[in-house]
Amino acid sequence: xxxxxxxxxxxxxxxxxxxxxxxxxxxxxxxxxxxxxxxxxxxxxxxxxxxxxxxxxxxxxxxxxxxxxxxxxxxxxxxxxxxxxxxxxxxxxxxxxxxxxxxxxxxxxxxxxxxxxxxxxxxxxxxxxxxxxxxxxxxxxxxxxxxxxxxxxxxxxxxxxxxxxxxxxxxxxxxxxxxxxxxxxxxxxxxxxxxxxxxxxxxxxxxxxxxxxxxxxxxxxxxxxxxxxxxxxxxxxxxxxxxxxxxxxxxxxxxxxxxxxxxxxxx
DNA sequence: GCTAAATGTTGAT
DNA sequence: TCAACCTTTAGCT
Numbered sequence: 001x002x003x004x005x006x007x008x009x010x011x012x013x014x015x016x017x018x019x020x021x022x023x024x025x026x027x028x029x030x031x032x033x034x035x036x037x038x039x040x041x042x043x044x045x046x047x048x049x050x051x052x053x054x055x056x057x058x059x060x061x062x063x064x065x066x067x068x069x070x071x072x073x074x075x076x077x078x079x080x081x082x083x084x085x086x087x088x089x090x091x092x093x094x095x096x097x098x099x100x101x102x103x104x105x106x107x108x109x110x111x112x113x114x115x116x117x118x119x120x121x122x123x124x125x126x127x128x129x130x131x132x133x134x135x136x137x138x139x140x141x142x143x144x145x146x147x148x149x150x151x152x153x154x155x156x157x158x159x160x161x162x163x164x165x166x167x168x169x170x171x172x173x174x175x176x177x178x179x180x181x182x183x184x185x186x187x188x189x190x191x192x193x194x195x196x197x198x199x200x201x202x203x204x205x206x207x208x209x210x211x212x213x214x215x216x217x218x219x220x221x222x223x224x225x226x227x228x229x230x231x232x233x234x235x236x237x238x239x240x241x242x243x244x245x246x247x248x249x250x251x252x253x254x255x256x257x258x259x260x261x262x263x264x265x266x267x
Numbered sequence: 268g269c270t271a272a273a274t275g276t277t278g279a280t
Numbered sequence: 281t282c283a284a285c286c287t288t289t290a291g292c293t
Contacts, residue, residue, distance in 0.1 A: 003274050052275075070275045071287040086287075103286050105276055154276090161274045208274080232274085253282075254275090 002068045004051050004159020005202035008127050010074050011049040014056065017076060017097040018044045025064075028088040035109040036090065038062055051122050051158025053106075061112045064090070069105025123156040126195040127203060137188040140180045147183055148176035148256050160195065164202075166232045166257040167210035168195050175265040176251075176258050182265070215240045231257040 022043050027036040039058055046057030056064040066072070075085075081098030084091065090101040101107065110118070124136040136157055140150050150156055151165045160168070169176050172191050174183070183191075202208045209228040222228050230240055235248035235257060244261030 006274085067276075069277095069285070070273065071285075072275090073287065103288095105285070152275095163274050165274095255273090 002052060002072070003161035003164055003199075003202070003208070004049070004125060004127055005199045005208070007052050007054050007068070007159070008049040008203050009206060011047045011054055013074075013076055014044075014054075014092075014099065015047040017078075017099065018092060018094055019047070020045065021094040021097075023058075024091075024093040026091045026093075028084050028091055032089050032107055035064070035107070038109045039064060049125075050119050050128065051125050051154050052161070053118060053122065053158075055110075055115055057115075063110045063112065063115050065106060065108050065110045065115065065118065066090075066101060066104050067106035069103070072104035073102050075100045075102075121155055122158040123154060124192075125158040126192065126199045127159060133189075133192045137185065137192065141183055141185065141188065143180035145180055146177050146251075147174060147180055148251060148258075150180045152252075152254070157195070159199065162254055162256075163208050163210075163229070163232045164195065164198060167208070167230055168198060170230045170259060170263060171198075171210065173262050173264075175263045176256055178265045211240070231259055233257065 020043060022041060023039070024041070025036045025039040027033045039062060042058040042060060042062065044056055044058055048055050052067060054066040058064070076097070076099045078097055081091065081093055084100055086102050088100045088102055089104060089107055092099040124131040124133050140156055143150055147169065148165060151160050151169070152162070168191060171194055172187065174187060174191065198210055207228070209222055211228060211230060215230070216222060217227050231246045234246040237246055238244070239246055239259040239261055242259065242261040244259055246257060246259050248255050248257050
């Protein structure tokens with residue numbers, strides 16, 4: 001269930017399993033038949049992630065482009081592939097590894113210039129070394145939209161989803177309703193830097209954990225549910241810092257979580 | 268075992 | 281602004 005860190009993890013895993021290997025590419029479900037025929041038998045050369053988009057570069061300048069959306073999942077493994085579970089859109093297989101993709105929003109074969117076009121529409125990715133954090137901040141601080149809306153815009157900040165939005169704004173004590181243009185540059189710098197920290201940690205762990213140990217309910221380990229978060233999915237519960245009830249409100253078709261006690265605009 | 272909601276995006280209205 | 285895409289999981293029973 002993917003924000004950017006998940007997709008970067010998939011890129012790494014696919015590189016380890018399949019890098020420089022000749023792959024059998026098939027479409028058990030049938031919907032990707034044309035694309036599978038284009039890629040079948042080619043060698044995987046490059047795997048890269050930008051935000052929530054995954055790009056697998058094959059011989060002959062052909063790329064498999066995948067966006068998981070809300071429902072998409074990868075399953076990977078060593079050894080012989082298991083029977084496909086559910087509707088497998090793409091199956092990859094080398095001599096000693098397999099991967100199954102189900103339920104993606106986007107799954108197409110692109111030429112190199114089309115990959116560039118997709119990537120040109122994406123903003124700064126906190127998990128990429130080439131991210132233009134300053135440029136993203138300048139654009140964000142020119143907007144009248146709220147910081148909450150802006151953080152979800154993939155053409156500004158690529159890879160941040162609803163969890164990282166809620167949690168990073170809480171950790172910075174920023175009111176999500178604050179217009180981008182009212183966010184001081186220093187606050188943007190701190191927010192960006194925290195996103196880098198959080199998302200790198202998420203990539204390493206394979207899950208999102210934003211709470212500091214002293215703010216967790218349990219002494220050891222991090223429970224599967226809300227213990228890992230300050231505000232995400234904690235509507236009505238007491239804020240871990242100030243005790244105010246965490247608020248959930250619909251915003252652009254998504255649920256925004258925040259603490260009205262801690263996240264107060266000063267301007 | 269069932270239901271509802273979900274970490275996302277696109278395209279139609 | 282909303283439906284569609286389509287799978288997993290949490291929270292019930």
